[in-house]
Amino acid sequence: MGAFHESVMLEDVVRCLGADRGGLYLDGTVGGGGHAEAILKVGEDVRLLAADRDPEALAEARARLRTFGPRVAFAPGDYADARELFGLGEGALAGVLLDLGVSSHQIDTGARGFSFRPGVPLDMRMSGQGPEPTAAELLASLSVDELAEIFRAYGEERRARRLAAGIVESRKRVPLRTSDDLLRVLEAVWGRPVAAAEAARIFQALRIAVNKELDSLGRALPELRDLLAPGGRLVVISYHSLEDRLVKRAFREWSRDCVCPPNLPVCRCRGRALGREVTRVPLRPSPEEVARNTRARSARLRAWERGQ
Ligand SMILES: C[S@@+](CC[C@H](N)C(=O)[O-])C[C@H]1O[C@@H](n2cnc3c(N)ncnc32)[C@H](O)[C@@H]1O
Structure with missing residues (x-):
């Protein structure tokens, strides 16, 4: 285990990827x-x-994997762009792993702005220095409707609109720059101290928006599927229900013979499944693993295999 990040469900990942077949694999979130x-x-x-x-993650992975020499190659960027990042063609890969979300290193490094510990700047960009707006910039510029949609869709927050209105009201007086500024608005809107789990949900919603996490995943799934060779495996570990739902729906849809609307008298779609679900229900970490590593507790692993 490294202090940078403790990997979850290690044995399940290796087994579900079918790494014992050998060949070329992609780890799209190497952390x-x-x-x-x-x-x-x-x-x-x-x-x-x-x-x-995240360039800091790539530097860490490079150092850790040095002993494997030319068997491993690195590229900074979004896994959804893997085709361009590595110059890959259809069917090039024996397997793909996506271990979504953030690493412990990102959460624990205050300057990156992922946690709601006091004094943390509202940044949250996974790329560290990328051109995308930070969380503070989103909070300063989005409308009440746009902010409410982030808290509702990504945070499943019932009071999303009240919170969004509170943010817009508050920023007229003073910009929201740090975790404390946002927590103060939350407390004012809720009218009481905010529980850690509630704050975590709101901060996570902002993080998803800053990094356009669901857009990347939605774009990547069919792309990565097409990069798999026949018999190749796609393994995804998600940490919240929105990600898991996207993965589940995609794997189900690709595994059906017919995807025509039910009222069509004859099949007009592709008419055959593209592959099969390796995991009908998602795999979860063991209680021992969760006791050892609490960040594993929400992990769900799904795997899909491309047809021959
Ligand atoms: C949970 S950590 C991965 C940990 C890694 N599996 C390990 O064993 O150390 C998630 C990593 O995915 C990266 N990440 C998240 N979304 C990404 C995306 N769309 N493209 C590339 N990397 C992404 C994050 O920067 C982070 O380093």
Whole structure:
């Protein structure tokens, strides 16, 4: 285990990817490189492409995976752009891993602005220095409707509109720059101290918006599917229900023979499944793993295999 990030469900990942078949794999969220290391250790005939949006993660993974030499290649960027990042063609990959969300390192490094501990700047960009607006910039510029939609859709927050209106009111007096500023608005709107779980949901909603996380995932799923060779596996670990729903729906849809609307008298769609679900229900970490690593508690792993 590294201090950077403790990888979740290591054995399930290696088994579901089918890394023992050898070949070329993609770790689209390499983070601290824990999963990548376990995959590369399976055999000399395993090669790995490693991407991450976060330059600090890539530097950590490079150092950790140095011993594998030319069997591993790195690229900074969004996993949804893997085709361009690594110059890949259809059917090039034996397997793909996405371990979504943020790493412990990102959460624990105050300056990155992912946590709601006191004094943390509202940044939240996974890329660190990328051109995308920070959380503070979104809070300063979006309308009540736009902010409410973020808290409702990504945070499943019932008081989304009240909170959005509170933010817009508050920023007229003083800009929201740090976690404390946002927590103060939350407390004013709620009229009481905010529980940690409530704050976590609101901060997570903002993080999803800053990094356009669901857009990346939605765009990536069919892209990555088409990069798989016949028999290739796509493994995704998600940490909240919105991500898991996207993955579940995609895997279900690709595994059906017919996807025509039910009222069509004859089948006009592709007429055959593109592959099969390896996990009918998502795998969860064991109680022992959750006791050891509380950040594993919300993990859900789903795997899909491309047809021959
Ligand atoms: C949970 S951590 C991965 C940990 C890693 N599996 C390990 O074993 O150390 C998630 C990582 O995914 C990266 N990430 C999230 N969304 C991404 C995206 N769309 N493209 C590339 N990297 C992304 C984050 O920067 C973070 O480093």
